Amino acid sequence: MIRDWLLILLSKNYQCMKADFSVKTPSRSYPVYVRSELQEIPFANLLQSYDSDRIFIVIDENAEIQFGAKIRSLLNNLSIALPEYVVPSGESSKSYDQWKSIVDFLLLNGARRNTPLLAIGGGVTGDLAGFAASVVMRGIPLIHLPTTLLAMVDSSVGGKTGLNHPQGKNLIGSFYQPDAIVMNTGFLKTLPKKQWINGLSEILKYAAIRDKSIFDTCEKLFLNKSFSAESEMPDELIRKCAKIKSDIVARDEKESGLRMILNFGHTFAHALENCSGYDKINHGEAVFTGMIAAVHLSNNIGGELDISILESFSGLYEIDDSIRSLPVNKLVDAMYHDKKRLTKNLKLVLLQDWEKPYVKEMSDTSLITEAWNYALDLISSK
Numbered sequence: 001m002i003r004d005w006l007l008i009l010l011s012k013n014y015q016c017m018k019a020d021f022s023v024k025t026p027s028r029s030y031p032v033y034v035r036s037e038l039q040e041i042p043f044a045n046l047l048q049s050y051d052s053d054r055i056f057i058v059i060d061e062n063a064e065i066q067f068g069a070k071i072r073s074l075l076n077n078l079s080i081a082l083p084e085y086v087v088p089s090g091e092s093s094k095s096y097d098q099w100k101s102i103v104d105f106l107l108l109n110g111a112r113r114n115t116p117l118l119a120i121g122g123g124v125t126g127d128l129a130g131f132a133a134s135v136v137m138r139g140i141p142l143i144h145l146p147t148t149l150l151a152m153v154d155s156s157v158g159g160k161t162g163l164n165h166p167q168g169k170n171l172i173g174s175f176y177q178p179d180a181i182v183m184n185t186g187f188l189k190t191l192p193k194k195q196w197i198n199g200l201s202e203i204l205k206y207a208a209i210r211d212k213s214i215f216d217t218c219e220k221l222f223l224n225k226s227f228s229a230e231s232e233m234p235d236e237l238i239r240k241c242a243k244i245k246s247d248i249v250a251r252d253e254k255e256s257g258l259r260m261i262l263n264f265g266h267t268f269a270h271a272l273e274n275c276s277g278y279d280k281i282n283h284g285e286a287v288f289t290g291m292i293a294a295v296h297l298s299n300n301i302g303g304e305l306d307i308s309i310l311e312s313f314s315g316l317y318e319i320d321d322s323i324r325s326l327p328v329n330k331l332v333d334a335m336y337h338d339k340k341r342l343t344k345n346l347k348l349v350l351l352q353d354w355e356k357p358y359v360k361e362m363s364d365t366s367l368i369t370e371a372w373n374y375a376l377d378l379i380s381s382k
Contacts, residue, residue: 020239023157023246025253028177032157032246034239036185050141052115054081056106058129060121062089063147066190067120083109087125091278094124094164096172102132106140116141116179122148122195123155123283127173130161134176142178147187149199149233150284153206153241156181158249158262164278168337169270175254183242188233196233197222197316198284201265201291204313206241208291209261210248212354214240215309222316261357264349265291268375271334272323280320285379288317293375298350300367301360305351314378324380328372332365 019031059068064086085105087093106117117140119129126144133142144156162173188196200222207214217237221227245262252259268290272281281289292314295307335346345361346368352358362368 021243021246023177023181024250025159025177027159027175027253028179030178030180032181032183032242034152034183034185034235034242036235050114050116052080052112054083054110054115056109056111056115056117056140057082057084058102058117058119058121058125058132059084059086060089060125060147061086063121063125066187067147081110087121087128089124091124091164091273091283094127094162094170094278096163096165099128099131099163102128103136106132106136111136111140113137113140116143118143118145119178120145120147122146122151126151126156127160127162127170130159130176130178131163131173134161134174139176142176144178144181146181146183148191148195149188149238150195150202151199152183152185152188152238153199154202154245156183157242157245158259159253164274168274168334171337177253181242183238185233185235185238194282194318198282200313200316201284201287203237203241204310205262205264205287205291206244208295208310208351208354209264209349209357210244210355211240215354219312222313260347260359261349264351264357265289265294267335267338267346267348268293268331268372270338271331272326274334274337275326275330276320276323281323285317285319288313289319289323289375289379292378293371294348294350296374297348297367297371298352300370301350303351304353309354311378317379319379321380324376326376328369328376331372332368335368 020034022029022031083105085102087098117129117133119126119142126146130142130144133140146152146156159175159177160170160173161176162170165171200218203214203218207218214237217234221234221237248259248262265287269283269286272286272289273283291310292307295303295305295310299305299307338347345363347359347361349357350360
């Protein structure tokens with residue numbers, strides 16, 4: 001599996017394969033492949049279009065442990081350099097220091113404008129590597145190789161890159177589209193169950209904002225008593241979620257309007273991550289909590305949503321007990337550092353009903369406080 005995957009990824013001839021779909025934005029169009037098994041491409045075609053004497057590899061440390069030795073052994077016979085940078089796992093790596101280290105690594109190892117960078121890992125690695133690729137030489141080729149469920153269905157698609165700042169999540173970054181995204185769903189079998197649940201949150205987001213039939217699919221898959229980390233993730237579900245995001249991004253590449261609906265639950269979630277220091281709760285757990293708060297708030301201002309549909313998944317999340325003790329007033333204050341806010345009011349993505357998102361500016365923090373209390377009570381009562 002690894003061998004086939006690399007032969008395709010390192011060849012610009014991956015574009016001769018039939019892509020599952022393409023992301024078409026004003027700045028760039030690129031193919032997305034979702035495969036559980038990948039067809040081999042001859043070594044003679046490697047790097048044909050890039051005409052580069054090296055490939056940069058920026059890889060998450062967990063992916064390095066799982067796949068690093070195999071990757072290097074497969075590439076030993078190539079007459080190219082393979083400089084590699086290993087990113088420490090965890091949200092705390094989305095920092096200026098890590099980003100600067102990657103930029104230094106690229107420049108000190110002979111980066112040119114035609115030198116491709118392979119970003120191998122989850123959302124943290126993809127965001128870091130993508131931001132570095134966007135600024136070195138004013139942009140070098142980027143190929144995403146997501147190895148987590150969250151990265152496959154969400155973060156690798158759409159061209160967002162970024163770093164966290166003490167003032168808030170993803171406040172430093174750029175929009176930079178990759179040359180390609182290749183998803184090998186076989187890698188998901190190596191993930192711990194917690195990482196599957198981390199990715200589930202973004203899948204549930206797509207159900208909420210665009211296709212509520214995904215709720216039924218997730219119920220059958222994740223709420224099945226036999227569900228485990230070794231369970232099969234249907235390629236079609238990953239393909240559907242990534243396609244939903246790509247369609248939205250194609251219509252609004254730089255989040256000037258429609259793309260904002262992809263942030264459903266995320267303004268709450270980013271505040272939660274920030275106030276917990278990015279080490280007590282993972283992104284998926286924060287997004288699930290944020291979506292519960294957003295649905296509760298939506299219903300309080302006229303929505304007609306059956307919140308139990310979303311709450312039925314709460315038992316899957318094992319959220320640190322300390323999260324419930326975070327002061328709600330600090331969580332509300334942290335929401336004001338959200339990068340989407342243009343006025344003195346908070347800008348939130350809410351729902352009139354499932355599949356009916358809208359953006360609303362709010363100044364009444366009492367309703368937001370009530371939504372926080374509801375969501376925090378839910379996750380702490382399991």
